[in-house]
Amino acid sequence: MRAEPFIPDPLPPLDIDWIRHIPLIGSANAALARFDGLLRSIQNPDLLLTPLITQEAVISSRIEGTQATMRDLLIFEAGKSAVSNEKRQDIREVMNYQKALSHAQEQMMTGHLSWDLILSLHEILLDGVRGSSFGGSVRSIQNYIGPIGAPIEKATYIPPPPDLLPEMIHNWEDYLLGPEKDVLVQLAVLKGQFEIIHPFCDGNGRIGRMIVPLFLMEKNLLSYPSFYISAYFDRTREEYYNRLLHISQSGDLNGWISYFLYAIRDQAFINITRSSQIVALYDEMKNIIPQVIRSQYSIAVIDTLFQRPIVSSSDFIEISQIPPESGKRILLKLRDAGIIEIIQEGKGRNPSIYQFAKLVQIVENETSL
Template structure:
């Protein structure tokens, strides 16, 4: 028997158990406020938090099956070719995710989070990769979720038919800009409804996860859109999918809301540790680098290493804008002092590739991923 498409109730939803959620609402908001307090103390978040953007892009893409790691992405940016065409495609998907987040951050400096912005994020996310035939447009076909190769009769979930999407998207956006008793519960509902509607042929999960930090900034719970939640969803992937599925199968929206609030609480605490580690490393590096290189280019060196913790000698000169001869001497001093390590010695036209190992270790630490 062919399963039927699920038609969700319009927003705002009925039946939210506010009393049950009160403890988690308080804990999640408190943890998020602590994280935002840390963000406000960072003078240059675009630089220092860029590794967290990379981490979010890698993990959110990994949830959807992309196999690129942070190290592979860093090495590719440093000029090391991908091992295969498939790996190159995976890396491109992660880079698109980074570009979409950066685009959103710039757009939201002058305008609100809106459906038009969501469409532009989707166009960037799928540019030149799998699913690129449907970039930036709402689906006009009936899609479904199920095992690879499964027919619609074997589907785990069938979202609403395409003719209902315009009305549902309009309703979703009205709820996005409207009031609610608690912003985090509102965000949980928006994220859940977005996944239930499944408005695109591909990229729904990644776009849905992008919306989380953007909405928090829109509602002034964050001063900078850097609350990345994919690590929690990845660690608890089975429950993540189960809670979303229960919305359609049993109508258990409250189970999803509780799970989402736990995710915000726990990931905020993880993010505090990770961002604090990066900030501490930056402060210690600001003291160390001038002593090591004794050059007017100290700040340029520090900023370049934090922007690209794995970098080729060529990229180092391009990004730092340090004159070539001075740059070569600085790289040698950094290498001699153990600030950077060689991953690949230069040979012929291939430049030497270095890593700023202390920062790489922080962002790759699986204890926080």
């Protein structure tokens, strides 16, 4: 017997167990406030948090099946071709995620989170990759979630039919713009309802995770849209999917809300630790690098390494805007001092590729710290 599409109740939900969630609401909001306090203390978050935003793009894309790592992406950007067309496609998906986040950040500085913005993010996300023909548009077909290649009869979840989507999206956006007793619970509901509606043919999970930092910025809980939640969902992937599925299977919205509040709280502490490590490393380099290179270009050197922790010699010179001969001498001094290491020797017209290993190690560390 074929399963039927699930039709969720309209928002706002009427069965939130507020008493149950009070302890987690308090601890999650407190952890998030501490993280935002750190963000406000960072003078140049666009620079220092770029590697973490890159890793968020990598992990969120990995949840959906891509195999590209942060190292793959950085080496590709440094000029080394991906080993296969499949890997190149995966890297393109991650790069699109980065572009979408950058576009969102720019738009949020003067505008607001809205369905129109979400559609523009979706278009950027799917540009030139799988599902690109559906980019920026709500689905007009019935989709479903299930084993790869399985028919709809074997689906684990069938979202609402496309003719109901306009009304559901309008209801979702009304709830987005309206008040709720607690912003984090409101975000949990929005995230869960978005996944249930499944408004796109592809990219629903990535867009849904992208909404998290944007909504927190919209509601003034973050001063910068840089809450990296995908790592928690990836570490607890089975529970992540099960909690979402139980909303439709047994109406357990409160179980999802609890899980989401845990995610915010625990990931906030990890984000604090990792961001603090990056800031401390930057301060360390401000003391060390001027002594090593003895150059007027010290700040340009440091900023370039934090912007591109894996970089080719030619890109290093272009990004830092240091004269070529000076740039080459500086790279040699940094390498001799052990600050950077060469991971690919230059050959012919291909420049050498260097790695700022300390920063890469901080960002690639996906443990709970």
